[in-house]
Amino acid sequence: MPIEILMPALSPTMTQGHLVKWLKKEGDHVRPGDVIAEIETDKAIMEVESVDEGILAKIIVEAPTQNVKVNQIIALLLEEGEEQANIIDFTTKAVSPTIPSVIDTTNTDTKIVRSHEVDDVLPPQIYASPLAKKVAALEGIDLKSLKGSGPHGRIIQADVLEAKTNLSSSPSKELLQPKSQPLSQMRRVISQRLTESKQTVPHFYLDVDCNLRNLLALKDQINSSIKPVEGQPHHKISINDIIIKCAAMALKAFPEVNASFGGDVITYNTTVDVAVAVSLEEGLITPIIKNADQKSLSSLSNEVKELARKARSGSLRADEFQGGSFTVTNLGMFGIKNFHAIINLPQSAILATGAAEERVIATKGQIDIAHIMSVSLSCDHRIVDGVLAARFLCKFKEFVENPALMLT
CATH class of the missing domain: 4.10.320.10 (E3-binding domain)
Known part of the structure; x- marks a missing residue:
């Protein structure tokens, strides 16, 4: 009897996918573990491996084809010696409901x-x-x-x-004449999930300004001490790297914010896994820095850059972008002063950072000039109330303005 190859669910939110390319052709011998196709999910283009052995007798869904439903038959395998005629009934059954x-x-x-x-x-x-x-x-x-x-x-x-x-x-x-193009699978899921978040989650927002004087001094001190290693990339610490570390330490101090909503329960995460928003041409993806509170700044910085590189090349593994307990997003590099981000479900909050700019400030009656960064925290009021959010944001500001406290 022919073996059905089904459209796999490659992420928890995937209901349909884009069959990008077949890497095997009809008549090819396929073994378990062989990569047979590429499929675009809501997050990335991923390889699909065969779990059975046989001859790829019939490709039901040609590539490229968009919006192929999960568990739909996309191809048939025949075992060695099995008659080709055995696939006729399966082909009719598979094609009729799915081919437009x-x-x-x-x-x-x-x-x-x-x-x-x-x-x-x-x-x-x-x-x-x-x-x-x-x-x-x-x-x-x-x-x-x-x-x-x-x-x-x-x-x-x-x-x-x-x-x-x-x-x-x-x-x-x-x-x-206007031009249009169909939504990519990633853009389709972004639309669905952010609409769901904005319509179903009671968002509220808190804003705070942070003085970056000490943070910038720490960054410059660390970067001046980094020695290039032959054959290795010379990565420098960025402001955003330190912001991610400060957010992770604030989550460690306030584990009630390091949580997710699940209908009748609130799940408090035991690890601090910070998702970092990375912009792609076709949308947005949030690779995850796992155990971010336990990593050194240099280690965290290297990991952020490597995950961003893999995200833009479409080579992230599923475990590198699924999950996360909190998200940091930054538009400061575009000169944006402040913005309110939409929460990444089912997380409790998302931190949005703007550009650092020189401002005139008053300190103990003295006029001074400092680099100030505006930060906005979007919170799910079902998990985090106003007082908890304010205390968390104050702790984050404390780490930003006194980064040496993260070492204590």
């Missing part, structure tokens, strides 16, 4: 044409002759904007040439 239909609107009697019965299908619901595709590519014409005049609404060369003529006679029309 194309509606032929070229006549009044609406006819459903299964996409696996038509050559050259361009997802979603677009198909064209090879010559039409070639001409469209050469002329820069978007096939999605055309209506086919061929059999079953298929786009043919004449349709592309007609579109070219129309564009030539009215060049400004194309410029005025």
